[in-house]
Each structure stands twice: as C-alpha cells, then as structure tokens.
Amino acid sequence: MRRLRVLLVAVLGCAVLLVAAPAASAGGLPKPQPGSTSGGDQYFPAAGNGGYDVLHYDLTLDYTPATRALTARAIVAATATSTLSSFSLDLRDLTVAKLTVNGLPARFTQTGGELVVTPRLPLLKGLPFIVVVDYGGTTGQPEDNTGALYGWISYDDGAFIGNEPEGASTWYPVNDTPKDKATYSFTVTVPQGTTAVANGTLLSQSTRNGRTTSKWVATDPMASYLSMVATGDYTITRSRTASGLPILNAVDDDLSAEDKAATAEVLAKQPEMIDFFQTRFGRYPFSSFGAVVDDDTDAGYALENQTRPIYSGAPDESTVAHELAHQWFGNKVTLGQWRDIWLNEGFATYAEWLWGEHTGTDSPQAGYDFVMSIPASSSFWTVPTADPGPEDLFAAATYYRGGAFLHALRLTIGDDAFWTVIRQWAARPSWVPVSTADLLALSEKVSGRQLDTLFDEWLYQPDKPAPV
Template structure:
C-alpha cells in the first residue's frame, strides 16, 4: 500500500501492544474421558489470534477456495444517498482443523439469509462482524466441507480504524474494492486474515456498460437483459484483503509481456492519459524485479486506475489499484508487493514492515535503475532525519508499530532503510540471495519478522541480533549496529 496512510504527523504508537504478542491459542478438540477415540466438539475461535485485530480471521477452519457470485447495483445519481445494493452467494470450501461444533466467518454490514453446509441448511447467527455457523452434523477434524452463504445488503463507504475508506467503497458508477487490513468482511463472508490464503473465482453481474474487474484471469463476459456478467479466475493462493471486485467505467487493455505473462489494465477513460502513462513500464519493471526477487509468482498482472478516490494505492493481488493516478514510483511499489506482501504475506499485522519496507526499497532500486536518486542517496535522506525529529519518526518500533501505526512513514521509509543497511552489512550477493530465498521458502504463505531475521542469519552466516535490535526493535535512531 502507498500514499494516503503515510502520516506526516505520526499517531501515538506506544508499545503497549507488545504485551499482546502472545497469540491466542486455538480451541482444540479433546477426547472424552474414558474414551480416547471419541471426539469432543468445540467452537472454533472467533479470531485468528492477531493481537492487532482480535476478531479478524477465525480459528478452527482452513479455507481452500471461495467462489463468489455477486450481483451489484451502484448508487443512483445525486442527490440520492451514496448507497449501492449487493446480492451475494459465497460458496466456500473449507477443511475443519479441529472437531467443530460451530465456526465463524467474518461478515460485516451485510445480512446472511441462508447458510448451507454440505447440502444441508444449518442454523446461524450474526453478531458484530461475525457470522456464527452451527453445522449439523458436526465437523470432524480433517474433513472437508462446502459452505454456501446467501447474503444481501446495502453498500456504503466503510472506514477502517483510522477512519480511511476501505472494503467495498460505493461510488456513483460502481465500487472501489480495497480491503487492507480487514475490510473483506464488508463484501463477502471470509476468513479475513493473511494466515488463511485460498484460491478464488468470481462471477460479477453489473449494469450493462460497466466493467467488473477482479483478480487473476478474465475468463469471460456475457450481456443480457441490461446486465453484464464478468467472470474471473484467481488460481493462486491469496489473502482475503488482497481480493478485489472493483466496478466502474473502465476500458480494458490486455497484452503480454515479452515473457508471455498476461497483463490486464482497467483504466477509467475520464482520467487523462498522463494518469496511467507509467503503466507502459510494467513489462520492464517485472523483468527488473524478477532479477532481484525471482520469477513473477502469479498467473497475470495488471492495474486498476479509477476516477474516484480512496486516497491511496493498494497491491491487490495480480491487479494493483490506483486512485486517479498511477505514478511511476507508486507503480513500482505496488508491483514489488506482488512478491513482498502478496506472495509472502505478514504472519501478524505487526510484521507489515516486511511488506512496506521491501516495496519502498524496491522503488528506491527502480529509481536508481532509471537514473534517479541511488538507493544510497535515498537511505542518506532517511538518515538525515534528526534523532529528535518533532514528528517522532524514530520513536516508532518498526516491528511493532501498533494497529494505528501500520501505515505511518517509518514503517515504509525506516523499513526500506533497514533493508539497505542490511545490504551494506551482509553484501550484495547475500542480500539478493536472501530476497530470493525469502520468496522461495515462504511463498504462498506468511512469514514473520523472526522468520526474516533467522533467514538473514542463515544466508549471511552472521549474527545479526544487534543489527535488528537497533533497526526494528528499538524506538530510537540507529547510530551503531
């Protein structure tokens, strides 16, 4: 992610959250007394155990695939309220990770009308952002199940804990769908945490003349009775916050890179050509980052450039989203996220510097490649910030920035500076071996700051405890390491 959430006046980021680092242990089925073979069914935890967002995600289940069938009507013209209408059917393939009496999905602001598990209607309830499902028969650990949720609701412009627009953001001509960190629950029932990645398919019906853009590959479109249905297939495992189903007056531009990777760009034609000119560099950028991070990890890439604005860009998987302008540095940043953040996602949201630091450092390297400031010059600019910076730049603990500090400048810039300092510490060969091994080893899943430090020490053969203590675990300017 880039742009709007990078505050110049930093929010208070006390480390009280650090005490919550002990993760919530999932409920475990226990054998009944006297009968070791008999399961004892329990409720799946209502969260994934992330201390920053305790209700995000769920325990007890592993989602394998989401099939989302959506029928959407955007908001009517002014002066009518800015509200759309969404009908959805989510078919969700899961595996029970414990003996389950009931389990949760995240769903917020929408109303489920029915839930079917393995073909049988089941009882359910909704509380806050939780859809609580009671399957009958109960689910034994290790068994697969198919959950079909039919739901409906009025879409609005939801906001995250910072008050920034996210999730299914209703517009007059469609919707901007950007869900970091926990906004997916505003448009489909989900296990809304990066630790539960799944594959996706989309069937999105919108008024004729509008285009619905999702992740992966466009597999078809058809029009009848004044509506167009767009189908997309996203076969690569994806965190829920990276899914999109943006709707607008887009023109699709489809081509292939010299290496044969399909590119699908969706650009609002009301924007001037200059707003998306940097997308022409996509093929060159992919080749540049492949040399540093390894092969591009997904079936396609592309961009969405919308005339409406949420005020930031987001690395929605395979189809980065840009509000109004796709500037070159931001295009490079969001593309680099496909490796660093999408393919390897944060284990807990406190690890977000590994997303934003890497993407920012990638944009530094791209700028140097293009004849701009070198990565060293960008690093020097960060180090020129005084230790007593009145905005508290150096006060942030990068590896634990707090829920309200996920998108502040130090996470991005001090994160990138950490990586450059590490490059200087261990040398180019080890540094780029680290980058590629990081993607190879943890790709398709998640990883933590602890994992990154361990891998850096493994690849470099160095003890880096003092280095990382100074750079990511200390709320002061690094002076020596």
C-alpha cells in the same frame, strides 16, 4: 463448479458415515468444540477465525451502483482443522438470508462482524466441508481503525475495493486473516455499460437484459486482504511481457485527458518493471498482472491487490513499481501478524529505490541517506518499525525506516549475502506465513554473522539507530 459438487458429495458421504461412529467406537472421536472467533492477530483480534482452513471462495455478486444494492452468494470450501460443533466467518453490515453446510440448512447468528454457524452435524478434523451463504444489503463507505476508507467503498458509478488490513468482511463472508490463503472465483453482474474487474484471469463476459456478467478466476493462493472486485466506467487494455505474461489494465473513463495520458505512459512501463524485478527477486510469482486506475481520489491510496493493484487516481511511476514489488513481498511471501507489515512495505519501498537506480532517478543509497538525514528528535523515529501498533500500521516509518533498514543490512553483510537473502526470502513457500524473526534467522544463516543487535536497533527501538 463441477469440482465443488464432487467435493460436496464426498463431504456428505463422510458426514453420514460419521453419525453412527460414536456408538461403534465407544467415545473414540474427539468431542466437538466451537471454533475460535479470532484469527489470533495481536492488533485485530476480531478478524479471522479458528478451527478450519479455507481452500476456495466462489463469489457470485450482483451489484447496482446507483442504489448500492448487493445481492450475493458465497460458496466457501474448507477443511476442518479441529472437530467443530460451530465455526465463524467474518461478515459486516450485510444480512444473511440463507445458509447451508454440506447441503443441509444450518443455524446461524450475526453479532457485530461475526457470522456464527452451527451445522446439523459436527465437522470432523481433517475432513472437507462446504458452506453456501446467500446474503446481501446496501453497501456503504466503511472505514478502518484510523478513519480511512477501505473494504467495499461505494460510489455512484461503481465500487473501489481495498481490504487491507481486514476489510474483506465488508463484502463477503471470510476467514479474514492473512494466514489463511485460498483460491478464488468471481462472477460479477453489473448494469450494462459498467465494467467489473477482479483478481486473476477474465474467463468470460456476457450481457443479457441490460446487465453484464463477468467471470474471473484467481488460481494462485491469496490472502483475503488482497482480494478485489472493482466496478466502474473502465476501458480495458491488454499487453504482455517479453516472456508472455498477460497484463490487463482497467482505466476509468472519468479521468481527465491529462491523467489518462500520464497513466498510459506509466502503465506502459509495467512489462519492463516486471522483467527488471525478476532479475533481482526471482520469477514473477503469479499468472497475470495489471492495474485498476479509478477516479475515486477521496480513497487516497493505492493497494497491491494480488495480480491487479488498484489506484485511487493516476499513479506515478514509483507507486506502480512499489505495488508491483508487493507481488513478491506481501502477496506471495505474506506476513502472519499485522505487526510485521514492514516486511511488506519496507521491501516495496526498497524496490522503488532499486527501480529508481535502474532508471537513473534514485538509488537505495540515496533513499538510505535521506532517511538518515531525518533528525533524531523527529517523531518519525518513535515508531518501532516491526511493531508499530494498529494506529501506526501505515506510518512513514513502516515504509522508509523499513526500506532504509534493508540497505543497512546490505551494507553490513555485503552485496553477495544480501542478494542471496532477498532471493531466498522471495522463494519461500506462499502458504507459510513469515515474521521478522524468520528474516533474522535467514540473514544470519546466509551471512554467518550475528545480526540480532542490528535488527533490534533498526526495527524495535523507538530511537534513531546509528548509521552503518
């Protein structure tokens, strides 16, 4: 909080100086314009916004599962990337009570999922600013464009949160685009006996007047779809890898005894998985890892939330390996457009096959052979992997055709070049969004071969490619 207060003073100082600037500079300042209400994604144009870059979200959440009542404050520290007369944040189905920009009350409107803010003073390009939003309401069970539960999913004993692709706006005001990463801090208050878990590291936990407050911090830049808070009747366990990386797991007390035992057995393999993947992909990219295993099976999926994947039931070993691999591919190296989701899922699927090879239960070649055994007449092949469309974002082809393509690339350019590509890909800066075209360019540079035909046949054509 101290850093944010210092930043606020600096912002207010700049803003006061800039009020008199036009008279002195005779129109030398750019004319303020409204920021875009779109992040520019082809599939989800209403998600995300333009004109600024978020640096940090400080979220204070007070939640009562029995009534689904959420009272919250979001402090958003950002930098203007253009001179703004107004800007937008994404926020759905929750009501803003009060909003300030740089300490001054600001006008705002809520229409659909857009919170449009008009500050008293224009925000100048290149300067930081702080937005404080007090908001709340009754949470529900929101659905994505395919009808699947996502975002803040409410249950009688807590909440299961899985934001992908653009569900973060169901619980806090956000620039909900993967291109705008930020650091996070969370202060979560829930009824005593309920546990709250978030990304990153647990700083403190205290109980007063029948309510427990947990403070978490995530210091690594994170895309909004990977942010999470889960609340429930969890038992917390801790461990470390051989190199000292902390692992924190939260397992729902409501799981059956059989599921608890199976979960414990699988999660005990996380340190070995991390060590193994580091030999393939490079150093684990974040400061912690772990899992949240819930009993909310109607959600029906797992999600690779940064540092703390969440599972809607007892996970199997392959699924844990998959979500761990996403920490490199998807979480650190992050897509810029949702059409490139195979860069997340295809890589994580290939990692499953690598882990299976390590344990003697599977292999990349076996995974490739399985995919290639699917008949050409199957609808599986009609989904273009690198542009599946918003309704097929999580189609089987995104995962398995994407994974099989990586093996086809390996067979084409050879092991030495392939592993150089993989390690260099995983080492890309976390703040630079990636695309399929970037992977093609890297693969051609490393291998010295022209690969556009291979990429096109495997990733863009709605037909079964020829075997390699």
